[in-house]
Amino acid sequence: MIAIAGSKGGCGKTTTALALAKALERAGTRTIAVDTDRQLPNLHTVAGVDREPAVGRSGANEPLTDVAQPIPEDSNARVLPAPLESGSATMQAQLRELSTEAADIVLDCPSGAGPDLADPLGAARVAVVVTTPTDESLTAAAKTIAIARRLETPVAGTVLSGAETVPDRYDERIDVPVLATVPPVDDPLDSSSARDAYDTLADALVSEGHLSEDSTERERPTGRLATGIESLDRTLEGGIAPGSLVAFSAAAASQSELLLYELTSARPTVYLTTERSVDAVARALESTCATVGDPTVKSIGDETPLEDAGRLLADLPNGANLIVDTMDVLERAETTAYVEFLGELADRLETTGSVGYLHCLKGLAEPENRTRTEHAADVVLDLATDRSSPDPNHTLAVPKRRRGPQPATAISLELADGVAVDTSRDIA
Numbered sequence: 001m002i003a004i005a006g007s008k009g010g011c012g013k014t015t016t017a018l019a020l021a022k023a024l025e026r027a028g029t030r031t032i033a034v035d036t037d038r039q040l041p042n043l044h045t046v047a048g049v050d051r052e053p054a055v056g057r058s059g060a061n062e063p064l065t066d067v068a069q070p071i072p073e074d075s076n077a078r079v080l081p082a083p084l085e086s087g088s089a090t091m092q093a094q095l096r097e098l099s100t101e102a103a104d105i106v107l108d109c110p111s112g113a114g115p116d117l118a119d120p121l122g123a124a125r126v127a128v129v130v131t132t133p134t135d136e137s138l139t140a141a142a143k144t145i146a147i148a149r150r151l152e153t154p155v156a157g158t159v160l161s162g163a164e165t166v167p168d169r170y171d172e173r174i175d176v177p178v179l180a181t182v183p184p185v186d187d188p189l190d191s192s193s194a195r196d197a198y199d200t201l202a203d204a205l206v207s208e209g210h211l212s213e214d215s216t217e218r219e220r221p222t223g224r225l226a227t228g229i230e231s232l233d234r235t236l237e238g239g240i241a242p243g244s245l246v247a248f249s250a251a252a253a254s255q256s257e258l259l260l261y262e263l264t265s266a267r268p269t270v271y272l273t274t275e276r277s278v279d280a281v282a283r284a285l286e287s288t289c290a291t292v293g294d295p296t297v298k299s300i301g302d303e304t305p306l307e308d309a310g311r312l313l314a315d316l317p318n319g320a321n322l323i324v325d326t327m328d329v330l331e332r333a334e335t336t337a338y339v340e341f342l343g344e345l346a347d348r349l350e351t352t353g354s355v356g357y358l359h360c361l362k363g364l365a366e367p368e369n370r371t372r373t374e375h376a377a378d379v380v381l382d383l384a385t386d387r388s389s390p391d392p393n394h395t396l397a398v399p400k401r402r403r404g405p406q407p408a409t410a411i412s413l414e415l416a417d418g419v420a421v422d423t424s425r426d427i428a
Contacts, residue, residue, distance in 0.1 A: 001095075001105040002210060003124035003153065006131075008140045009111040012161030013130045014046050015188050016198070017108035018071070018079070020128075023195070023202035025077040026243060026350065030103040032068045034080045036095075036120035037110040041082030046189075048072050049079050095123040112140075122151040126210045128179065128201070129155060133163040138173045145176060156210060159201060161188075179204045192339065192376050199402050225319070225355055228266030228291070229259065232381075232396065235407045240379060242319065242353035244402075245346055247377035249360045254385040254394065256359065260323055261290040263357060269295035269321040272312055274305065274329040281325075295323070305329045306341045313348045322349070322356040331360075331367035338369045342376040378402040384410075 004020065006013030014035075021033035035043035044051055049069040068078035095107075107124055110116040121127060127148045131141035141158060148155050157179035160166060166178050180201040188194035224239035233239050240246060250256030261284070264271065273281050281297045296315075300308045309330060316322055324330070331338065349356050360366075360373060374380055380400035386393040397410040 001107055001124045002205065003107045003109050003121050003127040003148075005109040005117065005121055005127055005129050005144050005148065006111045008137060011111075011130050011132050011137055012159075012182065012188065013111060014043055014108050016128075016130045016159050016161065016182070016201075017106050018043065018047055019189055019194070019198040020201055020205075021077040021079075021106045022071065022189075023198040024104055024106070024205070026199065027202045027206055028241065029206075031077045031106060032080055032103050033077065033106045033108060035082035035108045036116075037082055037108065038116060039110065043079060043108045044081035047079045049081070051081050095119060117144075117147065118151060121148055121153055124153050126205075127153050127155045128157060128159060128205075129176075130159045130161055131174075132161050133167045133170075135169065138167070138170065142173050145174065156205060156208060159197075190343070192342065192372075196375070196402075203402070226266050227263055229262050231411050231413070235398065235409075235411055236401075237405070240355050242355065243346075243350040244355050244378040245342075245349060245376060246355060246357045246379040246381060247360050247374050248357050248381045248383070249362055249374075250383035251362050251385055254383050256383050257284070257325070258288065258290045259383070259396075260325055260357065260359060261285060261288050261292045263321055263323060264293040264295040265291045266293070267319060267321055268317055269293060269323060270312070270316055271295040271297045271323045271325065272300050272309060273297060273325055274300045274302070275326060295321075300324075300329065302329055306333050306337055310341060310344060313345065316348060316352050316354055318352045318354070320352065320354045322354055323359065324357070325359040327358045327360045327370075327373060328367055331369040331373060333369070335369060335372070339372060339376075342372065346376065374400070383413075 004013055004017040017033050021031045024031040033043060035041045049072070068080045070078050107120045109120045129141050129144050131137045145155050155176050157177040158174060160178055160181040162184040163181045164183055166181065170178065180197045182188055182197045183193050185191040185194050224236070224241055226233045226239040248256070263269065271281065278297045278299050285292050298312055345356060358373060360370060377400065379398065382397045382399055384395050384397065394413040395410040396413055398407045
């Protein structure tokens with residue numbers, strides 16, 4: 001169990017507990033966020049679920065993973081509201097029951113340093129303390145850390161809420177690391193930059209071994225999805241995590257479309273074309289030297305591209321590939337609408353356990369929203385082409401990867417006759 005404790009009320013503790021549950025689920029763990037505040041419970045309100053069933057429901061024999069309510073319109077992470085019965089003995093018994101669940105439990109602790117904090121904080125395997133960057137909040141966070149240590153609960157670190165950077169005075173007050181800084185945004189649960197911060201927090205907790213042994217069992221496929229490109233799958237240690245958004249960046253004359261075609265061989269694929277007609281893509285697939293599958297090809301119009309793409313997302317099957325070729329038309333849309341579309345796309349990929357590949361052409365006049373595409377992406381693939389010799393040298397790098405280790409080296413590819421490792425220049 002991971003306790004999320006706050007330095008004081010209003011520091012972002014409940015939001016962090018809920019956002020961490022979502023981030024851990026995205027990272028591949030079965031997760032339940034649990035409200036342990038008997039006096040002022042509000043996790044259910046923030047999550048948008050009913051007040052019941054709650055922790056400690058009487059007469060129920062089903063596991064808590066079945067009783068907990070899914071977070072609406074978001075992910076497979078679940079929520080248990082605070083117990084209806086009060087009393088420390090009741091809370092202790094309920095926490096013991098939670099510790100037997102085959103899931104990672106994120107405890108939303110009571111605010112401050114009152115006596116109600118002791119039960120959830122003392123039962124947790126590790127604690128994370130949420131604070132704002134103000135002097136008052138940092139001082140209160142140090143007190144919360146001291147309480148955790150008196151209860152012999154390790155403190156993994158802190159989350160700085162509403163902060164762009166770590167304040168200079170942080171080390172003067174607190175002796176644990178900052179695990180994530182959540183920028184000041186209107187709604188941290190609906191912000192790509194905040195989501196990145198919570199993913200960073202989840203990654204830190206995963207890498208430090210703070211998850212339960214049984215928490216990686218999930219209802220939908222847990223393994224990585226192979227791309228169909230053997231050298232890339234080897235570099236990525238099996239492929240790409242379900243639910244991932246991939247930005248594939250390449251120059252227009254790089255033959256990058258061969259990689260897109262090869263991706264269709266791995267699993268059912270919805271191929272959305274923005275510049276070529278459906279017939280043109282079909283002819284290219286028939287004549288290509290790449291290994292291809294049988295993708296469903298659909299066209300996005302240039303008048304209402306975001307609306308067209310949004311409608312087509314509804315047809316994405318579970319465990320599939322989505323390819324958008326190319327992104328330029330979509331990226332030229334108004335920024336607010338485009339960011340909203342990226343959020344809808346990420347949610348759809350997460351819900352279906354699919355992988356989305358966005359073909360982003362590099363050049364002198366890249367769309368203004370290109371940086372937002374790369375920021376939203378879980379993985380960035382960058383194809384570079386060196387034409388200084390008669391035989392072009394293609395290398396594929398992975399400069400960004402959220403759900404798994406980032407490869408340190410690029411792959412040298414031969415694209416003339418399909419997609420294969422160029423062993424004459426292999427630098428992988």
